[in-house]
Amino acid sequence: MKRWWVAAGAVVLVLGLVTGGLWVFLTPGHRTTFLVDASESADFGEVADAVGAAASNMSADDSLALRKFGGSCDSANTSELVTPGTGQAAKIGDAVRAITPSGKATLLSGILAAIDDFARTYPFRGSMTNRVVVVARGGADACGKSADEVRRIIADHTARAGVKIDFRFVGHRLTPEQVKALNDIAAAADARQPRLTRTSAELVTTMKEVSIPADLVAQEIRTSPCDSVTPETLAAAHPLGADVRYFDIKCRQDRFVLASANTTPRRSDDLLLVFELKDEKWLNLSSGTSLPCGTVPQEVWKQWEMPCEFEAVVCRDGERKVTDLDGVGCPAAIAIADRYWTAVQGGQAQGQGLFWDAAEWSCAWPYEDGLAHAQVPLKCVRTTDDKVVQIGDYQR
Structure with a gap:
């Protein structure tokens, strides 16, 4: 019996040492969440490029995540697109460039969700720094809470998270009124004054600067690839x-x-x-x-300034088939297809042509020569570049 207890104790000790070793090994030194304003705007491409450049500028050992905000105040308006992990700068860049901006700015929801992300035991927090880099474009927050309410709510969530989070705010192409609102939210988050940018080049440089962990600032920005x-x-x-x-x-x-x-x-x-x-x-x-x-x-x-030859890609097959005809990208193609399909099912599309518009997209059930109407798939056209997403398939 005594030998059994000794053996059991040895096993527990070994498991404890292994678990502790893995905890230390898997814990990143730095963890950063990019919190991106995905509300409707014409200049979102500049933001996407800057976030991708900042992510690629960081160490592969840093844990990086991506969360977006924007939508309606009375519904879900923030989501985590890339969960925290190391070695995923390219994944961050691809995911942010696949975002289709829409809705209103809902910065407070994004901040609270980002804080709550750090409250979980796993994925592991950074052992040295935990940071949220916020990019605000169309404004600070459209949901109408007072500065005192914002300060109280942020403080409550931070206290529950139990970790010090370093917020860095960047405002891009904001009006004076929007700058004031962003300053108030930054103050409520106990953050330094937001950095403001007006051009794409300024935004890229600023994003790289604010994303570098504090103990690496002396090294400045790494050389761009x-x-x-x-x-x-x-x-x-x-x-x-x-x-x-x-x-x-x-x-x-x-x-x-x-x-x-x-x-x-x-x-x-x-x-x-x-x-x-x-x-x-x-x-x-x-x-x-x-x-x-x-x-x-x-x-x-x-x-x-180069054309390219695009081969149509079936992003999703089956009954609700989605085909990217011109290089929109499958995440964006599926997103607009599902939104249009929901609008059609909900009776929001107009007339026999099922006309429906949303932000930069115009969708319809077109007529085509030589085909009965029932044989023609639905289509959505991105008005900014005339790229087409096809929903369904030809019935010949």
């Missing part, structure tokens, strides 16, 4: 021959490169090549005189 892209870098990543050189290199979002290649002196047409940064290495995605869109976001092709 785009700064390291040279003809020699690309030649090493994808050799083309001794007499061929790379030139006219264009880098976007710290992870996509478009370059030309030709002999010296040039002969015939330039060869176009696209690269993506993966695991800190530049990899060639495609090459030719014309290029497929592939996984490169449409806004990047637009920045390059």
